[in-house]
Amino acid sequence: MRILILKRDKLGDMLLTTPMLRWLRQQLPDARIDVLANTYNAWVLDGNPDVDRVLTYQRATEGGRIHWKAVVAQLQQVFSLRREHYDWVIAANGEYSHRALKRARWVGGRNLVSYHEGAAPSWLSHPLTVPAGLHETQRLTHLLSALTVPLPESPLPLRFSLPEESRRFARAWLDERGLAPGGYITLGLGARRAKRQPTADQVKRWTRYFHEQWGLQTVFMWTPGKSDNPLYPGDDDIAQPVLDAGMPWLHPFRGPLKPALGLIWHGRTSLFPDSGLMHFAAASPGGVLGFFAEVEASPPPSQWAPVGPRARWLEAPKTLSDLDDGTVFAALTSLVEPHTDEIPPLCTSGA
Template sequence: MKILIVKRDKLGDMLLTTPMLAWLRQGLPQAEIHVLANDYNAWVLEGNTQPHRVWALPRVRHAGRLRIGAALQTAKMLWQMRREKYDWVLVGNGEESPRAIERGLSLRGRSTVAYCKSAVDWPRLTHPMSAPRDMHESRRLAALATPLGLSVPETLPAPLYHLPERSAAFARQWLGRNGLAAGGYVVLGLGARRAKKQPTTQQVLGWADEVQRRWGLKTVFMWTPGKSDNPLYPGDDDVAEPVLAANNPHIVPFRGPLDEAIALVWHARTSIFPDSGLMHFAAASPGGVLGFFAETDVSPSPSQWGPIGPRAHYLEAGQAVAQLSDEAVFGKLAALIDG
């Protein structure tokens, strides 16, 4: 049996696909499992032995321009994939994604499975499915494989990410330059890009002081550059700039690419992140994570997007993370740092 999983979206979403990959490998040990990714998210599976092959399609358009070479490479790769003659194509989205469904159907597998709102709209799907409610995204993805005769277990494998040696080498060098050691700091990140989901400047400064007082740990502070009102790439400068201006001796700022940020997360005692891709990577790291959610009646809920893993905790605020009490935050942190 040959199975293809189409997964060409965000990095955190790709990470949440890894429990499904491990479970498929366990449940169908003779099957050959492929993943269709893109050159943006394929690196999340680097070093992961669960898929037998990862196809990484290049981005055909970049900065609004058509990349002719990438288009030709994509056409060749899709032709090669059709020749694989997949028995099952699973469109790996937790809800209907028309573009992903079209891509899955274009590969001409014997059976194609996808979530959709109406089967009438997708007559070529052999297995149209309704997206389940009140289910974590990792389980939604795994449930796509139930037409293969599998039952989703009560507990799926944890998300899996292998830190590349080049990233580990960066972390060792950066920590050395900044007088830090692995396990000797907590990462505190912004990155939700919505004020209600982020800790305030006062919370960041106060938590850093308390982490130093209680555990003798520094705080590595991460943020996304840019102003919050930027319509294309909203950033965290409105919160980060006053934090940096305070010159708190317990805070070590870091602003860099995602792979380097993940490397520092991997060496931290633990991490604190609002709902974001980095939160999910931190949940898969040795130190685990405390995640933040807010106003979940209109925003993503932890029931679907909460961090998962053996050291994953979260707090949910009514309207904004600013409402969370220090007592609640440090109760969760103590379980991660002392546990």
């Protein structure tokens, strides 16, 4: 059996697809499992044993510009993939995506699986209704029901191999600052919704507590740029007051994703608002405490909470500033001092 999984989303979304791939490999060990991804997110599957082949394509439009070489290359790839005669092509999105479905149709295949809203076109052989109340990883795995694959009783863990370049960077960066692996907590601001970010005052209070209570330094991460940037809002407005405080236990890092992952992997644990970095941190040895806020108007943790045995999350009623420090420190204790508490369930709430 030949199966093609189409995944065109962001890095965190690709990571959340790995439980689906793991389950598919376990249930159909002799199947050929290929993944079609873009050049931006494909590296997340490097070294993944559940995939036979990762095929990539470059985005044809970026920043409003059309890249004609990419258009031609995509057309050539489509003709090549159609000659593969896949038995199953799966548009791996947790909800309906007309773009993903359109690309899946180009590839062809005997059976096409996708979530769909309303009346499905005749050429979509297996339209599925988005199941309510499931986590994104479970929604993706639910797509396999079209193949009559039994579904797992509980969510599967994420699978990710830290790139060697990330490890090398982290070792050098930590050595330069006299930081030991496991001797710090990573605290990040990366979130497009300001209500899910800690304030500058919270960052200063929390990192002081980490230092005085646990003897841990802090690696402080944020997205460069101003918050009013319409395309890529940054966190400089929050980060600058923190940097101006001159706290000796705080080590700023403002860099690309792969180096950031190396630092996350070598820390004791991490704190991140709902974001791609939160999901990667959940897959790291130290785990993560994730933050959500005003879920009535934003994607809820029931669908997007971090996944894993060392993944926790807190939910604030309106903004993250509503959370008192004691709630944050209590949730973090089992990650910093795992020997003092049993590992709690997948999700915990501070609301």
